[in-house]
Amino acid sequence: MVTLADPLALQDIEPYLTAVDDLFARELSSDLDHVQKLTTHVERFRGKMLRPVLVFLSGLAARKNAQPLGTTHVTIATVVEMVHVATLIHDDVLDNAEIRRRGATVNHLHGNETAVLLGDLLISHAYHLCSGLDSQIASRAIGRTTNIVCEGELTQNFNRGNWALTEATYYDIIYRKTASLIETSCRLGAWASDADAATIEALGTYGREVGMAFQIVDDLLDIAGRQKTVGKSLGTDIEKGKLTLPMIHFLATAAPSHRQLLISLLESETSDRIDNVRQLLIPSASMRYARNQAQQRIDQAIAAISILAESKIRQTLINMAHFVTAREL
Template sequence: MRAGGQPGTVRLAELYAPVAEHLEHSRRLLADELICDQTLISDLYHHVGQFHGKLLRPALLLLSAQAAGGVRPEHHTLAAVVELVHIATLVHDDVLDEADIRRRAATVNRLWGNGQAVLTGDLLYSHAFHLCSSLDSQFAARLVGQTAITVCEGEMMQVANRGNFELTEAEYLDIISRKTAALVETCCHLGARYAGADEATVRRLRAFGHALGLAFQIADDLLDLIGDEAEVGKSLGRDVLERELTLPLIHYLRVGSAGERERLLALLRSSEPPRGRQIAALIRDSESIAYAKAVAHEYSASARAALSELPPSPARDSLGTMAEFVVTRRL
């Protein structure tokens, strides 16, 4: 979605058209998994339902399946599973970041407190694994379990590096590979594998997912730094507040003059609330924003290149367009 366009729903509906019915099927499976007769828990499920948003991960899984041979019944279940894992991580992320807004709605921690938010995330993880183990084969459960481990490790490394202003670009990429790209790769992997694709196709779709995940996260971090809160619909400036370096800042500290470095470091170390805006102002027109955008675009191009050997299909076209979309939305 380029700047100036309408926010994504109409365009996404077009992108998702090759798997629209399957996506609807997955959404119903997800809703069925979360039926509960306890009012409190039912209310919480209803509330986190608002966080689904773009359904990027289920759509990627289903489009990968379609592009790799065709959607089968297992894919409906798996698409619901990856969304449950994703939403569980969002709910816990909001606890970690003490965030108040998520997709234009109040966060669970804001409304129900940290305790219920921790438990809601646990409940969603448990539902993911419960639903996943309804399949005949263990392959998906094992892969989703491993992916959840990798995502947690990435997030722990990120938290551990709060306040580490010497974080390198390689370390940053390692962290986002784990915390974001791993799950996106797994979506594409599950789509291809359960479609009965050959190993080469599975490998290509995994490579697509991994590169797409990296492009997405770099673009998301850019939005957090210089995006518009009302437009994006969630609390922004969290990375700076938590003293987590992202790509433009890492680049700025690497290539800036001694004076520029000192000015940015002073702002990063300061505890004054408006430093997010000051940092954005400092860096907005620097080459560091352009650099981070270029790296995101490179991963996006690499994702699209991985699709080139797949047979042409509307699903493959949608995947290619999604790889463009993640780096052009609202930037």
């Protein structure tokens, strides 16, 4: 659960998060032992539950009366969490990652083949669960979003080792692969509360900008974080030749000799290449630049929800946005 954010309205959504836990397990339950074991292992990957939290907070922020949220919100929250976990499992395959949430990844424990299939199983269950709702609107939005997520991942993969990657393409990639699902979480949370278009739009913008900031910070952590604190394999962007914002900024602004040094380090095959890249980047102004960009996104996220009435819920959304850039290295 979210631990660092001010718990203002978070205790209000605890029962909903428990309902997500239950529905997640129920939807994935299988009479095949070996499948049940895998899906049980997967539950430990669910950490902060950022997306479900945002579904519920958006639902509460958008509702027109004090009625509790309904089963539609719980279903949507479980669906977005399931989609998210599916992408984590496939990401770990693509990154050859060994650690996720302080535990072994599925690929590390059971091989790439099982991990590919388990990711497929989760995405299938996500759509299956979503198709149980009365209307097709959420299914359509989820399908559209996962299209975008896959295109983002393909674009990122396509640009591995492309040292000329622009900031614009980087933002396009992280919008698609990360921010789009967070945006959809907020939108659908508001939609399920029968919100008007302006409210849905405001919360969607909030989710998108929070998502952008979240990914920029995640990419900073991949360079500067300590694996013990962050709890997952780090340095994978460097390892896989995926340029992130600090590297793009460094390549665009550093002196030619420094620029050349970074490229040759990124291209080197030595075992200490990750450490060498880190040592070059961490003291550079490019890290600060990226952190500032993340902060600007947070400011935009908060500005977007200024049209909502002042409330405990809105304050919690603001606190959550700040929390994103305050994540520990």
